[in-house]
Amino acid sequence: MTTKLSEGAKTVPNSVCDVVVIGAGPAGLLAAGRAAMLGARVLLLEKMEKPARKLRITGKGRANITNMRPLEAHLQEIHPEPRFLRQAFQAFFNRHLIALLEKYGVETKTERGDRVFPASDRAWDVAEALVDWAKAHGVEIVRHAKVESLVTHEGAFTGLVFTRTHLGPQTIEARCGIIATGGQSYPATGSTGDGFRFAEATGHRIEALRPSLVGIETRPVHESAQGLTVKNVQLTLWLDGKKHCSEFGEAEFTAKGLGGPIVLRLSRKIVDAMAAGRKVEVTLDLKPALDPPKLEARLLREFDAHTCDTCRNLLRALLPTQLVEVFSDALGLDPAGPSEQVKGLKRKKLLNLLKELRFEVTGHGSWEEAIVTAGGVSLKDIDPRTMASKKIDNLYFAGEVIDLDANTGGYNLQIAFSTGWLAGESAARRAVGLTSGVLS
Ligand SMILES: Cc1cc2nc3c(=O)[nH]c(=O)nc-3n(C[C@H](O)[C@H](O)[C@H](O)COP(=O)(O)OP(=O)(O)OC[C@H]3O[C@@H](n4cnc5c(N)ncnc54)[C@H](O)[C@@H]3O)c2cc1C
Structure with a gap:
């Protein structure tokens, strides 16, 4: 990949990557992996030392990754507008997630209330499998890379500015960008609400942020x-x-x-x-x-x-x-x-x-104790068929940054996985000009 960012590099070569994803949580990993799967050159920027810090502590360290209830039952657990997720769930749902994880060595089990966990009871295994999967498809994950702002030109996303430890601001150009920065609960995990600021600065409405599941x-x-x-x-x-x-x-x-x-x-x-x-x-x-x-x-x-x-x-x-x-x-x-x-x-x-x-x-x-953030980037500003912004061309959203949240039971992670997958797929199609075809 021409945009390769070696540790310690001071400048980013003046080349354009296809898709840049901000945030390596469950939504960002799925978005990056899916886009790379479709042939896009993908850069995944994560500001923390380890990707998916929050995922690693979910379900008291066991990760209730999804729920086996049918799609309609999933929708009933989601706020404020469950129908928004229909296409995302159709593109990637609980059975797809389970198959993906099994391919990467994580067996799963279903417990009371149809809640699905890794058989090992280790959230860590899920995070590592998703990182392995994304990397296997060619995603370059850059750690300690904190995105500071988006760059747009004439209403279209063109790149972003980020900083890395000991290095000044760097600009990277990309054909498409995906904001997967999560909400703002449990800020020590890296989810500090940056994506809301990026979205607001580029003209998106933000529905009032409230701590939920608290x-x-x-x-x-x-x-x-x-x-x-x-x-x-x-x-x-x-x-x-x-x-x-x-x-x-x-x-x-x-x-x-x-x-x-x-x-x-x-x-x-x-x-x-x-x-x-x-x-x-x-x-x-x-x-x-x-x-x-x-x-x-x-x-x-x-x-x-x-x-x-x-x-x-x-x-x-x-x-x-x-x-x-x-x-x-x-x-x-x-x-x-x-x-x-x-x-x-x-x-x-x-x-x-x-x-x-x-x-x-x-x-x-408080935010330090809440499991999820209610509110976020307004559903009115996102196309549910693609997760594309309706305000800025070539920009997509995935995961908790969107004004969607759910009850406990594995539904919040499934939202992140499904919207991530769909955003990655849509961005890749846009960036590399894919038009049709069934893609594995
Ligand atoms: C204690 C706890 C337990 C939970 N248990 C469950 C559970 O069992 N089941 C369930 O379904 N849900 C659970 N959840 C909710 C679930 O973890 C979240 O809904 C989910 O992680 C959201 O995924 P995401 O990828 O959208 O965001 P996040 O997981 O928050 O990931 C966002 C990533 O973006 C990075 N980032 C942010 N800003 C920047 C920036 N400027 N530059 C670069 N990177 C950035 C962050 O460091 C982070 O890695 C739990 C949450 C908590 C706090």
Whole structure:
């Protein structure tokens, strides 16, 4: 490749590469590899030491890479405009990803909720396989290369300016550019929102950026329960005093409030409601399988079984130990005192608390803690058939930089892989003038 950038090179030879991709995350790797597969000379610029830093920590280090649910079910998990992804998913979906990874030595397995993981449980293996795949197709990956700005001429992308460690700004010309810089959550991984600035500077609209899939801060915070995970519970979101929606599954009591899968799933709505100045509350139903009459019957059985016992032991029969103090305080009980205390109104109150442990939501986690960025480059400015910008010729977008995000379950990575593939394919066709033909 004529644009070869050896480590320590001070200048970039005055030659033009076909496709330059900014950011070697999952979207950038797929975009670069696919473009190279189609014969384009591809340069992939990554500002960090290692490509795909974020991918390597996904799924608690296990990488929930995709989900085996059918396309229509995938779309239901995506915001704000799922239909935007139809073509990208048709071009490259879960089965394509699995086949690609298997070819590069990564076997996969499907777990509860149709979530797909590498069989090794190592996100690292997925990242290395994608790097190997891109390189095998001839992609040149340049590390420590931080793109500073795009160069455009008469409404078309023509190149970019980047810096490398100890070197001043360098300009590179390219026929097409792909912005795959990710969002701005977990900035230590390299995703610091640079792509939003490049897009905005070249006339694209940016939909408001918000942290999503993030824990919440509540009043009260139940300190004695910190670290406790409760399974098979139901969390209901209340906006301005009205029931809005519920999620069933697992929640966690944290140092600042609540976290865990069902909280993350509701977090998008919570963050938006708070930004809109609405009163936000959540209630936790610790016994969703029992309606009030059934729970009442269960309570009576437990009272019979604990007649000469302490309150603490009675509550322990109904609750995780770490919640006994929370409930004793709320009901005004002495945990060491007799279980007799829990009668009449207090029993009614206990039943209500088990069904509706209420929290006022006072805040949410920061960018450092959010799994994804909601908002981004407006879908109105991107062609869903190609991922091409509608504002600047020869410029494409892929991955989390786009105003798309999804629930947990492997959907966010699949968005990155699919949009990356389609952007790479479209850019290569544009750059090397491919017109038709089925390409492997
Ligand atoms: C803790 C955590 C766990 C997650 N777990 C899962 C999971 O299990 N399943 C799932 O589906 N999703 C998960 N996600 C979300 C998923 O990781 C992201 O949606 C996905 O990585 C987005 O891919 P991307 O390629 O668009 O961006 P990124 O992965 O953010 O990659 C962007 C790349 O661009 C580089 N870059 C940025 N600016 C520049 C610049 N100016 N010049 C050069 N390079 C630049 C960055 O260094 C980075 O390498 C998780 C996220 C986090 C934070």
